[in-house]
Amino acid sequence: MPLITRRGFLITGSALAGTALVAAIGGVGFLATVDVEGLHGGAVDGEDAKLNAFVMLRNDGHVVINVPRTEMGQGIHTGLAMLVAEELDIPFDERIEVVFPTEAHPSYSTWSNVLQVRPEEASGPVAWIGRRVLGQMGFIATGASGSTMGLWHPMRVAGAAARQMLVAAAAARLGVPASELTTAEGLVHHEPTGRRIAYAELAAAAALLPPPDAPTLKPRSAWGLIGRSQRRVDLPAKVRGEPVFGMDVVLPDMLHATIRHAPVFGAGVAAIRNEAALRAEPGVVDVAIIDGRHVAILAQSWWQAERAAWRLDVEWTPTEADGENSAALAARLEAALGSEAPHGHIDDGDVEAALAAPGARLVEADYGVPFVTHACMEPMNATAILNEDGSAEIWAPTQNRVTMQAGVGRGMGWADARPGEVTLHVTMNGGAFGRRSDQDVIAEAAYLAARHRGRAVKVMWSREEDIGRGLYRSQAAGRLRAALGTDGLPLAYDARVAAQSILNAMGSRNMPFTPGPDGDYLTVEGLDKLHYSIPNRRMRSQHVPTHVPIHFWRSNGFSFNTFFSESFIDECALAAGADPLEYRRRLLVDSPRHLAVLERVAEMAGWGRPLAPGRGRGIAIEECYRSIVAQVAEVSVAEDGELTVDRVFCAIDVGTVINPDAVVAQMEGGIIFGVTSALMSTITIQDGAVRQSNFHDYPMQRMANAPAIEVAIMQSDLPPGGAGEPGIVPVAAAIANAIHAATGRRLRTLPLATTETTGVRRVRTLLATQA
Amino acid sequence: MVDFTLNGRPVSLDGLDDKPLLWVLREDLGTLGPKYGCGVAQCGACRVLIDGQSTPSCVTLAGSLQGAEIVTVEGLADPEGRLSYLQQAWLDEQVPQCGFCQPGFLIAATDLLSRNPSPTDDEIDEAITNICRCGTYPRIRRAIHRAAAARPVA
Numbered sequence A: 001m002p003l004i005t006r007r008g009f010l011i012t013g014s015a016l017a018g019t020a021l022v023a024a025i026g027g028v029g030f031l032a033t034v035d036v037e038g039l040h041g042g043a044v045d046g047e048d049a050k051l052n053a054f055v056m057l058r059n060d061g062h063v064v065i066n067v068p069r070t071e072m073g074q075g076i077h078t079g080l081a082m083l084v085a086e087e088l089d090i091p092f093d094e095r096i097e098v099v100f101p102t103e104a105h106p107s108y109s110t111w112s113n114v115l116q117v118r119p120e121e122a123s124g125p126v127a128w129i130g131r132r133v134l135g136q137m138g139f140i141a142t143g144a145s146g147s148t149m150g151l152w153h154p155m156r157v158a159g160a161a162a163r164q165m166l167v168a169a170a171a172a173r174l175g176v177p178a179s180e181l182t183t184a185e186g187l188v189h190h191e192p193t194g195r196r197i198a199y200a201e202l203a204a205a206a207a208l209l210p211p212p213d214a215p216t217l218k219p220r221s222a223w224g225l226i227g228r229s230q231r232r233v234d235l236p237a238k239v240r241g242e243p244v245f246g247m248d249v250v251l252p253d254m255l256h257a258t259i260r261h262a263p264v265f266g267a268g269v270a271a272i273r274n275e276a277a278l279r280a281e282p283g284v285v286d287v288a289i290i291d292g293r294h295v296a297i298l299a300q301s302w303w304q305a306e307r308a309a310w311r312l313d314v315e316w317t318p319t320e321a322d323g324e325n326s327a328a329l330a331a332r333l334e335a336a337l338g339s340e341a342p343h344g345h346i347d348d349g350d351v352e353a354a355l356a357a358p359g360a361r362l363v364e365a366d367y368g369v370p371f372v373t374h375a376c377m378e379p380m381n382a383t384a385i386l387n388e389d390g391s392a393e394i395w396a397p398t399q400n401r402v403t404m405q406a407g408v409g410r411g412m413g414w415a416d417a418r419p420g421e422v423t424l425h426v427t428m429n430g431g432a433f434g435r436r437s438d439q440d441v442i443a444e445a446a447y448l449a450a451r452h453r454g455r456a457v458k459v460m461w462s463r464e465e466d467i468g469r470g471l472y473r474s475q476a477a478g479r480l481r482a483a484l485g486t487d488g489l490p491l492a493y494d495a496r497v498a499a500q501s502i503l504n505a506m507g508s509r510n511m512p513f514t515p516g517p518d519g520d521y522l523t524v525e526g527l528d529k530l531h532y533s534i535p536n537r538r539m540r541s542q543h544v545p546t547h548v549p550i551h552f553w554r555s556n557g558f559s560f561n562t563f564f565s566e567s568f569i570d571e572c573a574l575a576a577g578a579d580p581l582e583y584r585r586r587l588l589v590d591s592p593r594h595l596a597v598l599e600r601v602a603e604m605a606g607w608g609r610p611l612a613p614g615r616g617r618g619i620a621i622e623e624c625y626r627s628i629v630a631q632v633a634e635v636s637v638a639e640d641g642e643l644t645v646d647r648v649f650c651a652i653d654v655g656t657v658i659n660p661d662a663v664v665a666q667m668e669g670g671i672i673f674g675v676t677s678a679l680m681s682t683i684t685i686q687d688g689a690v691r692q693s694n695f696h697d698y699p700m701q702r703m704a705n706a707p708a709i710e711v712a713i714m715q716s717d718l719p720p721g722g723a724g725e726p727g728i729v730p731v732a733a734a735i736a737n738a739i740h741a742a743t744g745r746r747l748r749t750l751p752l753a754t755t756e757t758t759g760v761r762r763v764r765t766l767l768a769t770q771a
Numbered sequence B: 001m002v003d004f005t006l007n008g009r010p011v012s013l014d015g016l017d018d019k020p021l022l023w024v025l026r027e028d029l030g031t032l033g034p035k036y037g038c039g040v041a042q043c044g045a046c047r048v049l050i051d052g053q054s055t056p057s058c059v060t061l062a063g064s065l066q067g068a069e070i071v072t073v074e075g076l077a078d079p080e081g082r083l084s085y086l087q088q089a090w091l092d093e094q095v096p097q098c099g100f101c102q103p104g105f106l107i108a109a110t111d112l113l114s115r116n117p118s119p120t121d122d123e124i125d126e127a128i129t130n131i132c133r134c135g136t137y138p139r140i141r142r143a144i145h146r147a148a149a150a151r152p153v154a
């Protein structure tokens, strides 16, 4: 018996409109802070009693918790299940089963993240539109460090509502008032008579009761789980090699496909010169051109398909970008910085006057970062089938159910197939980092499945396609200027960034509408809100399109803008002759929350204690994803230029913490991800194509060069912020600042090092020589 | 024709001599623990023990394995399903994030501890060259030390 009743989600427009209409008329309470719609369970399916959209009790005492967010390593299945368990009063042990629901219930929607509000704080027309439109669309996405923020309230409400229904069922059974009953450890207890009933015995009756209108949440003082580290629910399987990643989906009689994308982005297939020979290769079943752009080779096994693809001889169509290279693209950014940047984001006070004031000390610097890519450990893949009856099913590691759904429609459309009912399965993700919110590989699988109707097709990209023909974080350039007053603090701050618009690029590939670059908060984040008190401030951005496909990349704009801004504030401190920590303290006098995080990290790192020659400390701080994170990096630069990041200290205020050890793990992982890109990562363009192809030329931090990391979590009563991305955000600037402290050299371009291969799977990093 | 054992079970393969072991395991033997991450002996996601030695299976041809004893992550627990010391340490330190790379790390670390029951940090750096994009290295290091300390001296 399936864990949950499998219900397909209809993609057709009329069905969607119909459902929305019925819900809009019939739904009540959708303006309240609690989405009561998600609380109507009322279903008993065999041995399972569904109490609401998030909680199902099984009669063997197991509790199924629906967590409609992708587990991609961040531990979200555990953290969100803890919220239900806390309110439901059940032990957090192996009886909890966490499931990514196949059904797209409106209460699972990511609307609050899209609209950048907390559900419990949202009201009025905005919340209504979010719930109605995005909810009904099945807009379920995992990203922007927003899952905990978005479900912090709804999932506790779901747990509390289920608990109250179980208590009501027990009261009816025992003939006592509900007020005499208490709950703990999965039991309802009647203190006066000493009677106890297990939830499992009450579940079927409870499921048929109406959900409470306003379930009462536990006060903070009564929490037993929230804030105490719990073991992750997904790890027992992960140490046995058991979880099913997208790559591990196996269906009967499945075909395997490998893809070759054009080396130059935007090119199409002019001709396959050796198609007949490829078709004669062992195991090869089909050679297909997808949407005129990519070549797919299908075989009985992926190995056969891939081996045949090595011999593929394609003539690609010429494009205008055939002559592009990194230097030319960087020059375009440079030029954009010098032009009048069209998009304004901050305009406070009179920056021009302050910069021109007599006696103002000017500090000015340009910074840059290259293209980089995600390199998720699990290469891109998806498995699809279009059944003879017109229904379709797809399995993929994805962060975004909506682009998944759109990808199925688009890919099958290329084969003129219009699927009826489509069932979407989100598998475990072997890393994601923003990459898996694109529909590219899903559309490819859908097209090939439609071409081979009745047969499942699994598409998997080689690592070479992932790194060399994939999606990228934009290159970017920043120009920052400040005028320092007589006290050394900035009177004016003027920032400009030139980059390719992330939302514009992502939207044009995946969405029915494309946001304009002036509305792209992702490209300017890290510069568009300044936590330092500076009276005159201005920030401008310029969208510089290239032929390189840009995508979300863990921490997006922060990944470059915070490198710019936190390097620059260090430069201001040095120009003022101040200690970088002391300087930031003075600029943060009005921000006690920031200041506390800064003080904490400085104390952890022993700021000010002398270091050996050739070593240095650097500090950086940022507010992002409603969290505040500060880091101190300690680096060594040897006589021969070898650069090592020895230690990174990290203090984070993430608001209320649910699973502290998972936050620590996210900081550790984020820091290592950030150190990799700060020191090692460059995607270079030559003749229009990416030069890098695999881990030998797109290296990663490994055990031997990963820094030691210490993390402290600040105590806070604020609602939770995000933790998936903040760990990366300050690290590049902290390292650049530390390099300056160690050597007196200011590096303003990432990566900060060059890599030298010293053996098999061994590299060392040497301080970059930059102008 | 090649015969070897996989996690203690005898296996005979025919006509697959020039197929890398990784793909034989995943496609022909249904052993999905070893993962494809790079195909060129760079990442270690595909590592398996061949006669006790940690080896990237993506570049090991099945034809070379006559008589070999092959252990994948699925074979690390004992026949009753009890976790190995190392797997237990991995859980106790809450090592995995996405988990995709972990089968390869568990294999590499099993090999290391079989040769060196109590490795130093430098020896760990020397022996463990896999890639974890999620950045679980600090916990992997701690788990190896923990397993080394927990294992009874033979």
Ligand code: FES
Residues within 6 Å of the ligand: B035, B036, B037, B038, B039, B040, B041, B042, B043, B044, B045, B046, B047, B056, B057, B058, B059
């Ligand atoms: S897949 Fe074999 S080492 Fe990466």
Ligand code: FES
Residues within 6 Å of the ligand: A073, A377, A430, A431, B096, B097, B098, B099, B100, B101, B102, B131, B132, B133, B134, B135, B136
């Ligand atoms: S845990 Fe994700 S790659 Fe290692």
